[in-house]
Amino acid sequence: MRLTSKGRYAVSAMVDLYKQQGNGPVTLAAISERQFISLSYLEQLFRCLREGKLVNSVRGPGGGYLLARPAADISIANIIRAVNEPVRTTACENAVRGCHGGSRCDTHQLWDSLGQHIYRFLDAVNLEQVCKNDVVLDHIELGAVENYITPRKSQSVSVNLAAISRLQCYLSTGSGFA
Numbered sequence: 525m526r527l528t529s530k531g532r533y534a535v536s537a538m539v540d541l542y543k544q545q546g547n548g549p550v551t552l553a554a555i556s557e558r559q560f561i562s563l564s565y566l567e568q569l570f571r572c573l574r575e576g577k578l579v580n581s582v583r584g585p586g587g588g589y590l591l592a593r594p595a596a597d598i599s600i601a602n603i604i605r606a607v608n609e610p611v612r613t614t615a616c617e618n619a620v621r622g623c624h625g626g627s628r629c630d631t632h633q634l635w636d637s638l639g640q641h642i643y644r645f646l647d648a649v650n651l652e653q654v655c656k657n658d659v660v661l662d663h664i665e666l667g668a669v670e671n672y673i674t675p676r677k678s679q680s681v682s683v684n685l686a687a688i689s690r691l692q693c694y695l696s697t698g699s700g701f702a
Contacts, residue, residue, distance in 0.1 A: 531609035533561050534569050535654070538603050541579065542595045542655045549588030569607055576606030595652035601643055603651070611646070613639035640672040 536559050544550045544558075552566045570589060573579045580592045591598065604611065613635040648664045 527604070527611050528609060530569070530607055531604040531611070533559070533565065534573065534603050534607045534609070535600055537561065537566060537569060538573070538578070538591075538598070538651055539655055541589055542591060542651055545590050548586060549582040549590055551588040554588075572607045573603070576602070578602060578606055591651075595655060596650050598651040599647045600649045600651065600654065601646035604646060611639055611642050613642065644669070644672045 537555050540555045540559055541550050544554065552563055552570060555561070556563045556566050570579060570581075574581055574589075577592050578598055579589045581587070581589055614632055644666050645664065648666045649659055653659050
C-alpha cells in the first residue's frame with residue numbers, strides 16, 4: 525500500500541489548522557514550524573485544499589487560513605482527494621503498467637479491493653474525529669459498499685488526436701494554440 529507524504533502532510537496540516545484556528549486565521553509559516561513541513565510545500569498543498577473548498581484564505585495583516593466548513597463535515601478522503609493523492613494498493617497504473625506483461629497479476633483484484641476499502645474507511649473518518657483522537661474502529665460507520673465498487677464493464681475511451689497534437693505542440697514550443 526502506498527500513501528505518499530503528500531497525503532499525510534495534507535492531513536497533518538489540516539489537523540494543525542483545526543486545532544489553531546480558534547485564535548483566528550492560521551499562517552502557513554506557523555503550520556510549517558509546528559509540523560516540520562516546508563513552507564513552499566504547504567503553499568502547494570493549500571492551493572489544492574483551497575481549490576477543493578476545504579479551506580478559505582484570509583488576506584492582509586492577520587491573514588492566513590481557516591477551515592471552509594466544520595471539521596465534522598470534512599472527511600480524510602476529502603483531504604487526500606483534494607491534493608490529488610491516490611491511495612495505491614497495486615503496482616499497476618490502469619491495470620497495465622506494473623502488472624505482468626500488460627495483463628493483470630493474479631492478486632490484482634485483492635489489492636484493488638483493499639484500496640477501495642481504504643477509501644471507504646477514509647470517507648467515514650472526519651477531521652474532527654482525528655483531532656479528538658476518536659478514530660475507534662468499532663465507532664466508525666462505513667458508507668455503503670455499492671459506492672466503492674468499481675464497475676466491471678469495459679469502457680471505451682474516445683481520444684481526440686487533434687487536441688492532443690495541439691497540446692503537445694503548445695507544451696513543446698510554449699506558444700498558443702493555432
